[in-house]
Amino acid sequence: MNPTFMIAIPLLTAFLLFVLPKRRWLNTLFITLVALFTSVYSIAGLFNIEKSMSFGMGGWPTPFGINLVVDNLSAFFVMVTQLSFLLTIFALFGWYRAERYSGALMMTFLAAVNGMILTGDLFNLFVFMEIASVSLFALLNLRESSGSLKATFNYMVLNALASSVYLIGIALVYRATGTLNMADLSQKWGVISEASATTVFLMLLTPLLLKAEIFPLNLWAPRIYGRSSAGITTLLAGMVAPAGFYAMIRLFSLLSSSGTTQNSLLILAVLTMVIGEVVALTRKSLREMLGFSSVAGMGVLLMAALSNAMEGALFHLFNLALAKVVMFLSVELLTAGGRDDLESLKGTYKRNPAMAFVFASGAFSVAGLPLFAGFRSKLIILSDMMKAEHYIITAVFIFASIVEFFYYTRAVQHIFSSNEEIAGGRQCSHPLSTLVLLAAAIFIIFTGIYPESVMALAEKAQMALTDVGAYVASVLGGM
Amino acid sequence: MTLLEYVIVGVMFLLGIMAVEVRNLFYSVIFLSALSILAAFVFVLMRAPDVAMAEAAIGSGLLTAILLFTLKRVEGGKNE
Amino acid sequence: MKKLLALIISLALFIFLFQLVMETPSKLLSERVSSRYVQKNVLSSGEAEETSANLVTSVVLSYRGLDTLGEVTVLFAAATGVAFFMKNVKERLNFLFSSFIVQTGARVVSPLLVTLGIYIFIHGHLTPGGGFQGGTTIAITTLLLYVAGGLVERKRTVFRTLEGLSGSVYVLIGLMGLAVGGAFLYNFLPLGKIGELFSSGIVPVIYVLIGIKVGSELSNLVLHTTGGDNS
């Protein structure tokens, strides 16, 4: 697979939307086609990867030009984000007819997320992160309220601050090593003295922690999740957060970081998880609850990644992204953008039984009920962490899982409880969205029963992550 | 030459503080614009003519206009 | 009280950054990646493989071309975002200095400014300046015409089409490079000699496209900041 197309095709579409005649169905058609293309292309590519491959842009050899890297790890993440995007596009089919502006922003956003995952250059990563955030800022206000506007402004300020920190980090890295290429940098990282290397590394990590919603840089997240349209926050939970997580573990594996960095980040991850779960328990609004739960999920991933359970973490990431996207979308379709506190959700299953089922399967997957995908991945994380003798963290993880299980069953119970008042108004979502979301829900259960196929992909991705030598060799091969 | 540099740096420091601190938002934008022009000059001193042109045109020209339009829209912002 | 705290924090930050910069070693230019850019000898072939006289241009458009595509896209996304936010804002700003003299002055000056902008981005690979600087000059002309009495009000759709068109052509040129030379944004046109107007292959072409694109994007940005889209 040539990664160029994953970036160039969505970008071309974004620009073309302003040249083509102004028709909503035409825009929607184009966007859907592109989403289908990138998904199929990335999945087809994923099964054809023998080893790590590097593509130099402009025909320049790698430390000099910018390169895109495809290996099992980046392809895995690209696949996850493409699936999230595809689901979102199809599920929003009912109410979201793409007008030019938001359609073009969707496309630039898609290109940027792919770029964030595929790029092998630090500054290029910065550029793609900026495209992703700038496109998202407008999209988050598709259903605009003063709450969503203020939340977006808050997010933008934090984002700009984190980007500045990242740029300072880049300046220092370039000053000390004379290169911006990640693979080249991993060879020259030793030049920087121990103390400042830790600081510079954390500076590079700052915007990634922000994107991956790790405490304390996730303070923007609850407001955004609570006040923006749930159909769009899928893009945050299913695409931006995985992309940020990818860049983070890539940097971790390439730039050897000190034990203190690892430990302090591990503490942050555990804090993220615990705070997220506990606050989610107290929330009345379903969207906010899902938002906090999403934050907590990212904490779980980072915790597992830092305590020798990378394979389980990757598998869990897949399950989590899928379940989160499915849940956010079904909440959007269940409530139709209206009230979403638990009381008002009582008995909504009568209005739209298919969506209620979809929500339940997503919720049970995240909560880790047997038969569902999330159970398998949580089990693997648990056993790997026990093997690595991280007992205290394992205990905290089990505690957090119990809390999670409790509030998800409560939400599902509310949706399925019978409530005479509401039984009247029956409301359907677009048949296409129903079909796609149902397929996703069935896939979650299928993965829960036969986890082998996804597990094999996660395993290959994990191998690609640990094999730093192959990565560096493929990137700098021409030297 | 060096004296000039020190003067510029001093003025930039003052302008930066004033842009952030002054109560009147209009003045704040003007100070920011002046800071941008001085930054463009510093870029010239650092042998970066491309960056200097971009900073002069974008930073002190266009950005100032956008900020002033915004200020006009929010009716002076009423900073009290 | 809060100000004092902010002052202390920012002072601490300053000292921290100062020490950090002092502690990180600094490599000489000859040991950095860019030394090869300066020699134009990245492929170690011995002859100039990239022929823009302006080294910054050759880095921006050739060696790190993908960054620039991304950068144009950020601007595109920002302009689209502003348009998105402003599309329901009906009222327009009316602080135009639309006296006769100002209007005439703007009419006289604007062709000159546009010419200057075009000159800047056509010579982007030879002299300082390029697509971004030239494009901004053109956008400033738009600003001038607007302030002088809304002379560009009805031209909005033109800017938007131009923006989309130049962006698409940029990506298509990149894809053409992929087809011809096997790499996205590969420089497939004859390179010529350093210092001549027709040199360095696709670099001037792309810089002209960027000039048009940035010019129309920033014009759009300015026009949309002044009020919503009522076309």
Added chain:
Amino acid sequence: MNLYTFTSLLLIAIGVYGLLSQRHLFKMLVSLSVLELGVNILLVSIGYSKDGVAPILTPPEQIINPVDPLPQALVLTAIVIGVGTTALMSAIIVKIYKRTGTLDLSSNRGEDE
């Protein structure tokens, strides 16, 4: 460390001070601009050498001891990105003002939740 790096660090500190001390959205925008300007100067100063010349070739002669062109290219990108985000933020500010009638964070007037 040269004088320009020092200046850039000063501007960065001023920007952060503004962000921390101001509660007015527009002033936060201005502070961010100052901060970004500081970062840009820092990047260019990384490539600056005391007796370097501007990185532009004049064909017959070889260029001797130019300043590093790469940070300049990065800063060009950063400046354009900066103006994009600032414009978007000012559009949001206008919208917030239209909805709530205030830009001061310390007053919670108009929160419609």
